[in-house]
Amino acid sequence: QPLALGEGGAWVGYIANLEAGVDKPLLLYFGGSGEIAYNAVARHKDQFPQYAFACVDYPGSQQSSGVMNRRTMQQAALALYDEASALEGVAAGRTAVMGYSFGTGIAAYAAAQRECTALVLLSPYGDTADLYQDMLPVFYSPLRLFITDNINTKAYAKSVEEPVLIVTSDSDTTLPSALAYDLEKRFRRASVTCFVGLPHNGYWKEEAVVEAVRAFVDQYTAPPR
DSSP states (O other): OOOOOOOOOOOEEEOOBBBBBBEEEEEEEEOOTTTTTTHHHHTTTTTTSSEEEEEOOTTSSSSSOOOSHHHHHHHHHHHHHHHHHTTTTTTEEEEEEEEEEEEEEEEEHHHSOOOOOOEEEEOOOHHHHHHTTTTOGGGGGGGGGOOOOOOOOHHTTTTOOSSSEEEEEEESSSSOOOHHHHHHHTTSSSEEESSSSOOOOGGOOOHHHHHHHHHHHHHHHHHHO
């Protein structure tokens, strides 16, 4: 179902897997370049059926109004957290945050600013400079016109107290595994899982990645069986 977020409903998000009479933990997802909220929710909701799964389109993209920059992306992330976690059918105090690629910086920011049970970062970067190193496709897309500030994952990490899973690959040439291992040192409670042979766009196509992420999130967030 759609979510109208922020003042006047300026930003558009989506949430799936809500069930009447069932309180589910919440999983917030911040996607990479080329991912839009509607498609991300549709793609990933069945991979995490135990969770109310939510995502927001960054300001200035899709139907979310405004200009995309660090401040507005941060505001939209917190609006998604605040409004999705208050919905009927969402279990209080059991919210996990997940980001992929370009979305990992904002995911880390959300976890630093709000209480969560776990944080997952797939193919993360340390700060925006890392994105330029290998010319991440975001900078060939219209998004490059709106990104004007540094999204500093390394700085946000200092304020994240929750357990963190960092997923990387030895064959990711866009955001190499060295970035993941450097980030591991910045968090209080982080671990790296490195897969073999996965390209940057291959994480969600690999069932072993989905299983590893699901097991980690379940460990800290899912209701007891």
